[in-house]
Amino acid sequence: MTDARYPQVRIVPERFLNPDTTERLLNLIVAVKGVRRVLLNGPRLPATVPYGPARGAMNPHTMRRTIRVGGEDVDLQVHVGYVLLELESSDVIPGIRAACDEAFTEFGYSVKEGRFMKTEATLADYAKYGPDADKSMIGMADPRSRSGPVIIQGCK
Template structure:
């Protein structure tokens, strides 16, 4: 059985940490397979270095960046713009009773799709309670109404739509 470090009242998460940055194609395949084959996923968070639209500083400041990985991918039938190159994927698990089976299935999918070695860890890697930043961004009433999957994901000055893509589950409005 896996060692788990999960705070009281929080859902477990599985962290997939590839040894290399993933291409948009590989990220698209991995996300689609996870959503297709694994039951009980709450949310998926992708971390990695940003892929800016324009050069942020230096003599070429403001000029467009033509990075081949900054393109939309199709996940679960919806187009999602890639704004980061995938370096880490965090999958929240809703069904804690099946955690060991879900982790095995995730590892199996990773072995099939990822072109490099990877690590899989179980624990809690994102916030599960509102942060001060959430209160600054949305206010106290806004936090109460906020979808719990969005907690701790956005910086105060960033627009939510620029940072987060929400996919609906089958049968969800």
Template sequence: MDIEIFPYRVLGSDTTEKLLNDLESLDDVKRTVIHGPRFPKGEATLPEKYRERRVIQVNGEDVVLQVKTARIFLEITMESTIKDVEEICERHIPYGFDINQDRSNYIRKQKTVTDKIKYGDSELPDDLVGMTDQYSKFDDHVNIIKKDD
């Protein structure tokens, strides 16, 4: 099952980092996708304290944050995990959020013609289906973070 976390405001880098670390600590979370507007190209000219594009640590791995977090999609297997997700969100998103589970899938699970065009005939692992934008370079926009086994 997929759920969508929809904060009432766009999240900053610090909040995103804390939220993702807590969400990734849940055993039932299989995949996480963050979605939102790209940071502006002229951000490098801003003073340091106003820059949001930076490297964050998620589950002990460096991730270059390239978008402002407007939505978070989680793939989970048990409905009881939603309560844990809600508690984590209440801790990190004090101004409000919605957790939506109206759609059966927010993260695409089936390979499409676009995947075949982008990746060719090479075998695309099921974990990577639906994780990238067909117009972007794969390495620039997908970070695979391994969970401790």
């Protein structure tokens, strides 16, 4: 669960982001001090066709690959449309804007402040993590998937 005292922002680019742009943006963001959590949102890119006549067939997609962020491998599972951030304080926002200005050269973007991350554990979270779940992990990964969040160290 998210503590209300931490501000959150949502970066909304005008285009869906390529893995290269995502990698460049995230590396600029993790270099900004005061970023607690990062969440990538967008339409999912499954490894196999999930439904239809070709169900189960392999689904090669150039937008789904592993990127390197802050020295860690991150497997992209979505075509990135939004980047949600939880910050230590509002003072970090100018640094985030500067990172966006550097990363987005071909198209525009906007940064919105608000509450964007999950605040309460859902039934699926409860089934996956149990009653004593680490609250900072809720909403960080799809509870139905086997993947977990990537922890990037060394920036604080």
